[in-house]
Amino acid sequence: MSNDVTKSDGGAPMSPSGGRRRALLVATGVAGLTGVVGLAALGGLAARDNDKSGAPERVAENRVAAPQKASDGDKGAREDDKNKDKDKDARDRGEWDADGADHGKVREVPCDDDDLVEALDLANRDHGGTLKLAENCTYELDRKDRKFGAALPEIKQDITIKGNGSTIKRDSEDTFRIFRVVDGGELTLKDLTVKGGNATAFKYGGGPQVPGGPVAMGAPGAPVGQDSGSQGSGSWDNGKDKDKDKQGEGDGGALLVERGGSANLFKVKLTDNNAEENGGAIANFGRVRLEDSKVTDNHAREDGGGIFNEGVLKVKDSHVDDNTAGGNGGGIANGKGKKDDHDKNGYGNSSYGNSSYGKDGHDKDRKDRDEAGTVEITGSDHGKDSTKSTIENNKAGKNGGGLFSSGGTVTITLTVIKSNTACDSGGGIYAVDTDLKLDRVIVAKNHADKDGGGIVNTGGKDKKKDWSSNGGDNKERDNKESDATATISDSTIVENTANRFGGGIFNGDTDVKVEDGFKDDHEHGEDDNATLTLRDTEIKKNTALNGGGIFNNKGKVTLTNTHVTKNTATDTAKLHRVAGGVLNNEGKVKLDDKSTITNNDPTNCANTVEDCFD
Template identity: 35%
Template sequence: MSNYVAKNNAAEPEAAPKRRRKLWLASGIAGLTGVVSIAAVGVATGAGAVGSEGLRWSTAQQVSKDGDRGAAEREEHQGKKDGEEHQGKKGGEEHQGKKGGEEHQGREDEREHRGKEVPCDSDKLIQAIIFANENHGGVLELAKDCTYRLTRSDEHGNGLPVIKENIVLKGHETKIVRDATAHHFRILTVGRGGHLTAKGLTIKGGQTAHHSLHGEAADAVWSRFSNSVEATKAAQAGQEYVPLLQAKPKGEVLKSAKAETEAATLLDGGSHAGGGVLVHAGGTAKFEETHILGNQASSLGGGIANFGRTSLHRTTVADNTAFFFGGGIFNAGVLQVSDSRVINNDAIIGGGGIANGAAFIFHRDVDGGTTWIEKTEITRNETLGFGGGLLDIEGTSAVKHSKIADNTAALAGGGVASAGDSNFELTHVEIAGNSTIGVGGGLALALGAIANVEESKIVANKAGFFGGGVFTAIAEATFRKSEISGNRAVGPLGVGGGIFTVLSEIDLDKTRVAHNFATRRPGGVFSFLSDVDVDDKSAITANKPTNCEGTLTRVPRCFG
């Protein structure tokens, strides 16, 4: 059945208005217990994709090239053999032939650059991708101002055929959307050996089949890396919380045979990852001037799940949702984001905006890959767990000349969270206006995480308990030529408005910790069995109610 739409000019909005859920006003959150538990529902997939019959794709370009070249070689050989052609005449013919060949080649190059035009018909788009896969790739010129509305999928939940060759989808304010009444399926999938380039597109409304969490809860997962949830519960009950922070986190992963089988599918996405786009290991995807909007994944990567190599340039990832990790983007491969926006995305367990890696209780972990982020805004993302804007678990992340602002996490790391043996580099980054009802309003580091923060600002963030700006537990961090100011630990038991550190190593190099606030002393830096090194060009000053007075372990060069 054809889905032909004749030049559809009814443009859909680029991004829906933000549905602020006000996570930390939710009932039951104050106790930080039973944060989330989602039951499984049935899996639904659509019919298979159509075939490629009826589609014609001209191969005359290559035939013409080979034919012209062969004819020229035969003429030249014949002229040399017979010696009958006048040199001047021969030269003129060669010149004319060369000129004609150049003009012919120019026309071919123009046609090749323009690509194969695909009418505003979803069946034609499916057929064009199938044909390109069978004929060593191609450039598909999609219809301008068109909405390709997908109504069915293959048996693996792919709305469009898997990209297996080098294929360019070139749009002009073009949308590819899943019909709201269709069964669950993602929009695009890049397989091993495939290379997708998407330009000028909107990818919207993809939704993978529902998947059971098997009892996974955000607080239980975070407890593998930090005892902050248990400590905050003890503090609320009027009990000693410091010994809990001193104890090593559980760190265990419970597994069953069924969970192990399901975990294997998560290692390369399976049928539940990548609501909008799934890039398998060995696949490559490049997005330019594209919008990835309103997609939903029942496991990893609401907008994009990347296990291969993916880059985004001048691209917006907004209003996507993931039930596990990576509301906007999940990465376990190589990810590069530049001049882009990641906004208004949601994840249940962690990484509301971007998650580099994932951790579970009943599933095998998926280690983070390598993430480069530059000149990008990560704003207004949310999670019920940890890492509202950006999360790294067992991976490597580098962020430069970017802003991570106004994100929310219920448990830890309103702006950024890093856990496990992860490496984080932040250079010329502003972490501002983020919030958590737990710990680490701006930045939370736990259990082996290492962060280097240079020429950056951690300002105006808010935590309900410990570390309005920064929280570290069994971690390492260096702050060089940076500013940690105007942060607040605002709850009745709030401590360490600027920095709260336990069993960690912290270096302050030409860094200022100032004008932070906590409900209880100290407002500047709280340390328990941490090695805090403050150089003579750093300052801890003007914090309330004190700078460091009230800390359990002395902080050098800190007075009052």
């Protein structure tokens, strides 16, 4: 909570708590205290008295404490570590109770941002613990510390914050994210809103703003990142930890989870957060679990308007809605994708233009970003009490309006993917070289300006001749480096639209040569290495220029007890075949006896699919 006091002369407010913040940093060792007393002392006698009485520690009443022996500080540490390991095992098995008992030392945090900073610092140095925030309070963070690159200390231990309906928000022209979890840290948030975080990447000497998204960065009139080394300026200045800083300095407006770190969010709302790079609300390189939570109205200038993932992401009974990305994955991005993938999908040299892959070479050496992680999204199925997760009303400047994945594994069940928009392809989902599984999912009313109004499944590579860089020799490109496999079961793909091909689903090579026409070839095989399997699924009322229901280009599609009906192709050209249901171009489409392709306009398959009758 802001405690600003207006000056006697009626001038701007001044903050009486700034000195206390500086005094805290000195007391906790930032000024260079060493030895047993320096970092293990704070929380001494008063904390032990509270332990004896069984009462929680109130941070505001324990700012000054006597030194304690190292052995006192270590009492119970081994037991805490054992309990921590048990908790992690239970969480990995999905058995951990979000409303379980408090762990470690319990601290009640008054409605004051400095008390929150102090409580987190104490918990970090005391083997973790539980912080209970004041009920329905707004903790306004109005300044950052350059040691942490944020207003709050890095999370280094197992720390739980019980929000009690409170909000933690950035209330400053200064740019900083809210939470950062480092290797070995585990953060659990409950019943809390996290708002207004703004992650910016440090740039030497500032420089012009990066085009690509309307994100407010830094002080008015100042170049992006010039106001300081927003995140981790100290490590950039001394030049010792540049590799670490590449892992997310401009990522995760509300929360950054580094490799080896983890975060659990229960009944948490992340809103109005921004990232200059990836993950408007969350950037995850470790492990993140969301349950009964909302990720809404966040923005990333690059990928993952709501969430960017390269670790393990589990989402249950949650909503990722109304987020935007200048690049891929308006709602969620699982990996950034390789530059070749973007170029092949029609971006050419402007795919990343002068932004993330600009002429200055920014981001070219960030090879770790090419690897995707694992995403699991699910809802609950309890009859009348069922709760579907949602990915709705998100928008991507490039691919994957709802979700984008480049590599890795994505599993989605009991989820609604609706009304998302991609300015290129994959209005609902864009998956390249990904193991994609959908079960009991609704993909509805999504739009792509190019291909795949509902879903794009592509291998991203084709068996083509490619000129080598050492003399112009033709070499055959290896098409089997990666697989694109999509399995969709017991789902509905309905009322999606694409301005080009595949209103419902686009499968295969996205490099479609319209000028060559579409051949009558049922058995050409799959050159793109993209396999789509549909079981017990309906594809209906989707619209595209061609292939209203499904457009398959050099891929393989298998339909089992699946119905493609009432889809529309709007192309009136007579130069090539037009199919409202399924258009197969140089690929393979197989139907079982229980599958049907009927009542599509103007034709069902334009004679491009065996056993499909027009």
